[in-house]
Amino acid sequence: MTKEQHYSIIPLSKVNPCFISIWDEEIGPKIEDFYPKKNIGDIEDLAIQIFTTYQHFWDLPEEKFESASFILPVPKINKKARVILETISNPEVRGQFQPFIVVLLVPEYFSKFQIKKFDDLLIKIAQDYSHSRYSPKEEFTSLEHYYQDIKYRFEIIEFEREEEPEISEFYSYTAAVEDFKAAVNLFKKSKYQESYVLLKKVLAKFTQEKHDRLRMEVIYLIGSIFVQEKKYKNARLYFKQLEDLAIRFDHQRFLETGLFMNAFCYYNNQSYDKALEKLQNLEKYKLIHVNNIRYLIIFGKTLAYLKNYEEAERKYLKALKFLENVSDKNNETQFAYLNYELGLIHYRKAFEITKNLDLYKNNDVQVYLEKAISFFNESAKSIEKSENQKDLPQIYSLISNINEVLDNREIALNYLYKAFNSAKEQGKFQKILSILFKLIKIHVKRNEFGKSIQLIKDFLIEYDNSRVLDLYAKGLLYEKLGRFLIKSEKENEGLEKLTKAHAIFNQISTPLSEDLNLLIKIRSIYKKHNKSNKITEISNQIKKLSKNLENIEKKEPKNVSPLGEVKEIWFFSADAGLLLYSYAPMTEVDHDLVGGFLTALKQLSIEVTQQQLSSITVGTDRYSLYQEEGQNLFILGRSNIRSNERKVNKILGIIYSRFLKEYSGRLKKFSGNVGFFHSFDSIIQSFDFSLIY
Known part of the structure; x- marks a missing residue:
């Protein structure tokens, strides 16, 4: 494996990578390059979001793609994406022009001016x-x-090197006060x-004259200017001075302000442990x-990032009590936010407990899941009253996921439809497609083929000719439609759809088992007949x-995951049902994936007890379970x-064997301490699955 292919196991929010993705009509976005190769979530999913956002707002059907640049919020990973969309000539694609994007992820607090x-x-x-695509020689x-130039610009933007002003000997104290x-x-x-x-000049004079109380006023304003400009590292230096001076002079206003703004700056720079220290000092x-x-919202968010969920819950509940006594037109927005965060806390509490195969015995x-539903429902009620309803699909999905886990199937289905309809209203294509597959699966389980047929037909009426519906997904939908029609005794129409599905699959250069x-x-x-x-x-x-x-050509894929086509893994002991190790950077930040994980774990835990190894699909994800005979160890993989399911199983088998090789002695003497298995992080970096086919 080359140096560039190594992946670091680091916190998601600390990285600002750049990537290039080209739209492939067969399979959707292909990641052409990605640097630095750090864990930042699902880059392919983000690329789909970007392409679909472009089509929703700027693309005209049957017209060639036009160049564009825009900024897209990526709240799951606390980022914004700066997107440059261009095209290359390609006579083999619709419109003869193939779009590609260059994307830089930046901290979410960056202003539009800074991003540009x-x-x-x-x-x-x-x-x-x-140019390299047009000319093979280049x-x-x-x-x-x-990236060195990109990194240098980050340094300039995030920290301004200040020069101390020279003040004339004739610059008087009175002039400084006027300034x-x-x-x-x-x-x-x-x-x-x-x-x-002006303030820098005034500060120099007040320092010279040793007017420390006036210095506090100036320092506060300079720090506030840097906060307005999103330069939190500079701001911190001033608020630290303010804090020290306030302690020295027992100045209550500036002591509170200095501590809080210091915490706020650390929070925005993702230094949550240091933010917590300041917030705890302020608590006195x-x-x-x-x-x-x-103050309580920042405190709660900081605690939640550090996974101190109990304390985070207390802060949010206290904030809700304050909010109930405040008359403000923004109350509904804040109620929605706090209830949503409280819902997430209980959801995450359940997730932490359920990272084992006997989760439902706890x-x-x-209790946590039911509380999460209650808070999410309160959040949804507040959002439904507001003009900005962009978060509704997410909240409805979460309520549906939890009810599915709790076997409240009718309620789960009802909220899944709410999420589906809300996503359609907002044009969130990837969300629509993911929910569509979930709805189809539910109705098929209930032998409601007519409802699945109607769902697929309605979707294809709207998106059949969409440039962001890749050939694989399109073929899969026609294949399902054909099978359901045949089940509904409409064989001729079903055969027609199956034939169309084959024609679509036939356009894909790689042969498919489907x-x-x-x-x-x-x-x-x-x-x-x-x-x-x-x-x-x-x-x-x-x-x-x-x-x-049987003769699929070996190709070296450009995977952004160190595990190739497997995105995440979890190792469990079979007898204790205990999570031994996980590499799941995306599920840690994506709340939808938590629901998928819980659903998959619930279903597969039943199959494990029955000694059946299997895989299930949840939306557009597949969860595969692998175990070797006689071993007290399972691996669950998400792809x-x-x-390719065969390829996924091969990769899981290789990872499984390496884990056994590394820890077989520990597993035989296992007493409950999972700390030994954390070293598998470094082993993951050494994997190379480029020759797996």
């Missing part, structure tokens, strides 16, 4: 990548080549740079000058496809339904 400082570099990357050098008044007026008018220049005082609700799990199963089904229909010519034709296609599947 990267534009010339990102445009240069897009141009160089485009090989793209990789994003690592450009201070002028600076305050400029600050009030949001003319921060002009205010800053009766707050008079700091907004209690704002009564606390049900296509083979489809052809076998089509042949069985022709056999039933003794259509010998068709039987011969389909049999020849089956023979050819079977041969192609995309588009991935």
Whole structure:
């Protein structure tokens, strides 16, 4: 494995990677390059979101893709994405132009002005990548080549090197006071740079004159200017000075303000342990000058990031009590936010307990999940009253997921439809597609084929010609539609849809096992009606496809996961049902994936007890369980339904064998201490699955 292919196990929010993705009509987005190769969540999923956002707001059907640049919030990982979308000429795709994106992820607190400082570099990357596609002689050098410049710009943006002003010997204290008044007026008018220049000069004079109490006023304003400019590292330096001076002079207002703003700056820089220290110091005082609700929300968020859920819950509940006594037009928004955060806390509490195969024997799990539902419902009620309803699909999905885990199936289905309809109203394509697959699966289990048929038909009416519906997903939907029609005794129409699904799969350059199963089904229909010519034709296609599947060309994929097509893994002991080790950076930040994990774990735990090894799909994810005979160890892996299941199982087998090799002695003498298995993080970095096919 080359140096560039190593992946670090680090907190998601500390990384600001850049990636290039090109839209492939067969399988959706392909990640062409990604640097630094750190764990930042599901890059492929983010690429789909970006392409679908572009199509929803800017793309015109049947027209070629136009160049675009935009900023997309990515709240799951506390980021914003700066996107440059360009095209390359490709006569083999619809419209003859193939879109690609260059994306830089930046901290979510960055302003639009700060983000645009990267534009010339990102445009240069897009141009160089485009040239390399047109001219084989001009090989793209990789994003690592450009990242030093990107990193340098981050440093400039996040920390301003200040120069101390020179003040004339004739600059009087009276003039400094007048300049201070002028600076305050400029600050009030949001003319921060002009205010800053005056304040630095005033600060130098007040320091020279040793007017420390006046210095506090100036320091507070300079720190506030840096907060307005999102330069939290600079701001921290001033608020630390403010804190020290306030302690020295026993100044209550500036002591509260200094501590809180220091915590706020540390929080925004993702230094949660240091933010917590400041917030705990502030807790000693009766707050008079700091907004209690704002303080408690930041305190709760900080504790939640550090997984101190009990204390986080107390802070949020206290904030709710304060909010109930405040008359404000923004109350509904804050009620929605606090109830949502409280719901997440109980959801996460349940998740932490349920990381084992006997999760449903623990009564606390049900209590936490029921409380989560209650808080999410309160949040949804508040959002339904507001104009901004962008979070509704997420909240409805969470309520549905939890009810599914609790076997409240009718309620789960009701909320899943609410999430589906809300996502459709907001044009969230990836969410729509994921929920669609869930709804189809539920209705099929209930033998409600008519409802599944209608869902698929309605979806295809709207998205059949959409450029963001990849061929694999499209073929899969037509294949399901055909099978359901046949189940509903509409064989001719079903055969027509199966044939169309085969035609779609046939456009994909890589042979698919799904296509083979489809052809076998089509042949069985022709056999039933003794259509010998068709039987011969389909049999020849089956023979050819079977041969192609056996001889799939070995290709080195450009995977952004160190586990290849497997995105995440969990190791369990079979007898104790205890989680031994997990590599699951995305499930740690994506609340939808928590629901998928719990659903999969519940179903597979039943199959484990019955000695059945299996895989299940949840939306667009597949959860696969692997165990070798005679071993007291399971591995659960999450992959995309588009991935090759045989390849996924091979990868899981290799990881499983390596885990056994590394820890077989520990497993035989296992007494409950899972700390020994954490060293598998470093082993993950050494895996190379490029030759697995």
